[in-house]
Amino acid sequence: MPQVDDRRTRRTRSALRRALVELSLERGYANLRVDEISERADVGRATFYAHFRDKQALYDDVVAALLAELKERLTPEVRETGGFTGRPLVALFQHALDNRDAYRVVLRGDGDGRALTRLRDDLSEATLRTFERRVEEQGLEPRLDLRVVARAWVGEQVAVLTWWLEEEAAPIPLEEVAGMLADLSRFGRMWATGVDPTGASSSE
């Protein structure tokens, strides 16, 4: 396996990564052939196999890099947070915008949805830990199972992010979607839709 600190190696791998993302967006990961990816990357087919065992390995590499970078960006935002700031949320959306194509591939569930599952699980885990820490520190008494709250909150974020990244006409500015999402999550759907709190029947 070629060494990473060689210019040719760096060029080749990054070209392959880019080609994979581009082609996945255009025709779907499952429909791609290795020779197609190599050709798009302007690299011999034999070279592909010098760097990656197969198509899946290349995809895994792309995803791993993405998740690692996301984690790096997210960590400081979560750290210096006491309450419900929208900062980790904004960081996620910003990171997605900076790597839009790659995110679209992952969020579409390309590559058997394994990457998407990874992303969701990682975020859910981290979110749950944050919730538990916050509850502990502030002596709160949760009314619901925090695992459900965490999963739901991550689900909201990912769903809206997925939709937002695909919107082509008149996209909502980042701060705006993130703000809406944060408010919705904090105050709930009744508040968001403008239901009069006094008159509405509470449940069932």
Added chain:
Amino acid sequence: MPQVDDRRTRRTRSALRRALVELSLERGYANLRVDEISERADVGRATFYAHFRDKQALYDDVVAALLAELKERLTPEVRETGGFTGRPLVALFQHALDNRDAYRVVLRGDGDGRALTRLRDDLSEATLRTFERRVEEQGLEPRLDLRVVARAWVGEQVAVLTWWLEEEAAPIPLEEVAGMLADLSRFGRMWATGVDPTGASSSE
């Protein structure tokens, strides 16, 4: 193409559908070979091709059936609903429980996540229409873009459902998760985590 009203045809197709779901759960859709599926279904490989063009066609068939049945179950629940009843939510969870394996395959994003995207998009569309109808009828003034609210709400449901179906140890009863999810969505995360509404800083 064989006629559907023949007993042999019905048996063969349903065996193939079942085999696909089983094997997808065990080894992942992408890793399956056609001869494997036929063998599990106890059907000749040639017979497979008499009924489905390829593996993808079989998968599409399974998903289409699932979505059609879901729609059938959901429609009456949505119809006779005025406010925020949790009834469509419960119906979704019930349907998922009744077809647990198939749902797990779809929700894991097997088959390039296309089925999952379909499910999410269909639900989001329907939800958005319901929200708009409700706003119209009750003369509400939404504080947020309803597209975002709809996507987020569906995202919550799907994320929690995905997690819930995979939980093996001490699963939460259906009514309970559904209830939590409905309450969380209605009243928001601050309420759910027990934050004192008076003392908390509202935003940012």
Added chain:
DNA sequence: CAAGTTTCTGGACGCTATGTCTAGTAATGG
């Protein structure tokens, strides 16, 4: 800038899985 190392390359190879076809057998519906 030269020497030595490493990567890139096209072409050839064997192999696995796909999708098609056929002729004979078994099951079904009427």
Added chain:
DNA sequence: CCATTACTAGACATAGCGTCCAGAAACTTG
């Protein structure tokens, strides 16, 4: 019971994968 229809095993051509090689090209180091 008979005409129709579906199932089956096996053979076939083909596509795409992953491996290997030996020469050409590019890079790093001193």
